[in-house]
Amino acid sequence: DSGVTQTPKHLITATGQRVTLRCSPRSGDLSVYWYQQSLDQGLQFLIQYYNGEERAKGNILERFSAQQFPDLHSELNLSSLELGDSALYFCASSVELGLGETQYFGPGTRLLVL
């Protein structure tokens, strides 16, 4: 158990809908990362937050957005969902922001768009 929690574990929805994925980092961790992993694909970095502020952006679609709240939990919002958005979404956290920081991953949310 990494100490990072993600809810829900599974999510099934229809195209065009909007969903929110939630992540609670490890206690004391200030940085949160979101990743997308499609079937048999590597992990695609989406976005990173540090202490409430966006710090790095990867290949995140405009239909996706995220935020980190004062209590440091984070939410990833996916809207106008398409079939291709079906994937595992992982959240990770680390203590600080910078080189050499180990990322601790949550169990993931499996999203299925029908």
Add this chain to the structure above:
Amino acid sequence: LAKTTQPISMDSYEGQEVNITCSHNNIATNDYITWYQQFPSQGPRFIIQGYKTKVTNEVASLFIPADRKSSTLSLPRVSLSDTAVYYCLVETGGYQKVTFGIGTKLQVIP
């Protein structure tokens, strides 16, 4: 952003030492090299991290030559439970982009 290249897959028998090499030709001076392990439908798990020369922990060793253009993850005496995907990650300053790549799928055979 340093791009990494790893073998897509490897097979090994139980009890053997496995070495997985990652190429990262344009690694920057301050970049770290980190390896993660991922089992199916689980989040990746940190294995080991290094900057140069050799790092060893209770599960693996990481060898980084002086030119730092590659690194090798060494797993001693693998067991069936080591069957997983192994990712080499070059962590670039400021986390401007974090790329895991496809990883190396290691299959341990009885």
